[in-house]
Amino acid sequence: MESALQAPVITIDGPSGSGKGTVARQVANRLGFSYLDSGALYRSVGLFYLNGGESNNLIDPVSVKKFMDEIRIELSGDTIFLNGEDVTKQIREESVSMAASKVAKSEIIRGLMYELQRNVRHAPGLVADGRDMGTTVFPGARIKIYLTASLEERARRRYLQLVESGERVKMESLVVEMRRRDLEDSSRSSSPMRQAESAIEIDSTGKGIAEVVQDVLDAFYSSNCNSSQ
Numbered sequence: 001m002e003s004a005l006q007a008p009v010i011t012i013d014g015p016s017g018s019g020k021g022t023v024a025r026q027v028a029n030r031l032g033f034s035y036l037d038s039g040a041l042y043r044s045v046g047l048f049y050l051n052g053g054e055s056n057n058l059i060d061p062v063s064v065k066k067f068m069d070e071i072r073i074e075l076s077g078d079t080i081f082l083n084g085e086d087v088t089k090q091i092r093e094e095s096v097s098m099a100a101s102k103v104a105k106s107e108i109i110r111g112l113m114y115e116l117q118r119n120v121r122h123a124p125g126l127v128a129d130g131r132d133m134g135t136t137v138f139p140g141a142r143i144k145i146y147l148t149a150s151l152e153e154r155a156r157r158r159y160l161q162l163v164e165s166g167e168r169v170k171m172e173s174l175v176v177e178m179r180r181r182d183l184e185d186s187s188r189s190s191s192p193m194r195q196a197e198s199a200i201e202i203d204s205t206g207k208g209i210a211e212v213v214q215d216v217l218d219a220f221y222s223s224n225c226n227s228s229q
Contacts, residue, residue, distance in 0.1 A: 003070070006123075007121055007122055007123045007124060007125050007126060007127045007200075008033075008124075008126075008127070008141075008142045008143075008220075009011045009104065009121060009125065009126040009127075009128060009138045009140075009141040009142060009143075009144070010024075010027065010033070010125070010126070010127045010135035010139075010141060010142065010143045010144075010220055011025075011127075011129070011130075011133035011138050011141040011144045011145065011196075012024045012127065012128070012129040012133070012145045012147055012195065012216070013129070013130060013131055013132065013134050013144070013145070013146050013147070013186065013196070013216055014102060014110045014129075014131070014133070014145075014146055014147035014148050015131075015132050015148060015178070015181070015182050015193065016097070016154060016158065016178055016181055016182075017149065017153070017154025017155065017157045017158045018147045018149045018154060018204060019147060019149065019157065019204045019212060020129040020130075020145075020147045021068055022209055022211060023129075023204075023212050023213055023216060023228075024037070024127045024128070024129035024148060024211045025037075025078075026128075026209065027127050027213055027217060027220075028126075030213070030217060031124060031125060031127070031152075031217075031220070032124060032125075033124060033125040033126055033127050034120060034121075034122060034125070035126075035127050036075075036117060036120045036127070036128040036129070036130075036133075036173055037039050037075075037129060037130075037131075038099070038113075038128060038129065038130030038131075038133060038137070038151060039130060040075075040080050040091060040101060041073055041113060041116065042100040042104050043091035043092070043097065043100040044071070044073050044080055044082045044087060044091055044094050044114070044119040044147075045068075045071060045073075045100065045101075045113075045155050046091075046096050046097070046098075046099030046100035046101075046102065046103050047078045047082060047087055047090060047096050048070070048082060048083075049067075049099050049103050050065075050095065050096065050099045051113070052113075054157050057107070057111070058102070058103060058106045061108055063142040064106055064108040064109060064189070065108065068112050068118075069109075069111060070083075070165055071083065072084070073116070074200065075120070076199065081194065082212070086133065088156075088215070089165070091171070092111060092161075092165060093165075093167065094162060094167065094169065094177075098181075101141075101181055101184055102183065103206070104188070105188050105189075105190065106190070107189070109188040110190050114136070114137055116149050117133075117137050118137065118138070121138075121208065124210070125130060125143075126138075126162050127173075128141075129134055131185055131193035132192075132193065134146070134196035135191065135194060135196045136163075136191045140198075142220070143216070143219050143220050143223050143224050144198055144199035144200065145194045145199060145200050145201075145202060145216055145219070146195040146196065146199040146200070146201045146202070147202050147212070148201065148202070148203055148204070149204045149205045150205045151178060151179060152175070153204075153206075155175045155178050155179055156180070157172040158174050158213070159171050159174055178225060181221055192214065196215075199204075201217055202216070
């Protein structure tokens with residue numbers, strides 16, 4: 001029987017709106033693998049941060065550890081529970097997204113999250129999406145994908161997603177926010193967003209989800225089947 005540490009991992013990293021979540025979920029379904037939405041974990045922490053007030057100290061190690069000790073995140077399929085409450089829809093709000101970016105800057109928080117993320121790995125395999133899955137969390141992943149798209153395309157996707165969920169947003173504001181988020185994610189001191197050296201870059205601009213999913217599956221099927229990662 002294949003152990004958790006031997007179960008193959010596919011990482012899909014990239015900026016917000018690149019489509020990595022949708023692609024990763026479909027790839028996992030096609031392969032019968034588990035799916036890790038690392039962004040949902042950070043959004044859950046961001047939501048807890050917002051609900052507790054921004055007076056929470058994210059710099060002092062003792063305060064951050066105490067802050068994290070009060071959080072219990074559970075994943076059940078596509079449902080996310082924060083301290084027993086279903087927050088699946090709530091964590092997709094734009095204000096929570098910004099809070100997630102803020103808490104993700106903390107080296108202490110990221111360090112505590114790594115163990116939680118790695119524990120999701122088990123046979124027959126895992127598809128993990130995020131911003132540092134291939135560089136930090138699963139550096140030995142069998143296949144690493146860096147999924148991107150033009151800023152305008154990513155903003156358009158996010159706009160449609162938010163409008164569909166009932167939020168009122170302006171496209172111009174989303175472009176500005178995404179540009180800021182890209183800079184913030186790629187320049188933070190702790191595990192910045194970047195393309196792993198061995199990652200396959202896929203530009204999803206103008207591509208359908210099915211096409212990108214097949215690109216990832218083709219890369220996986222052509223990988224070394226004897227790899228332990």
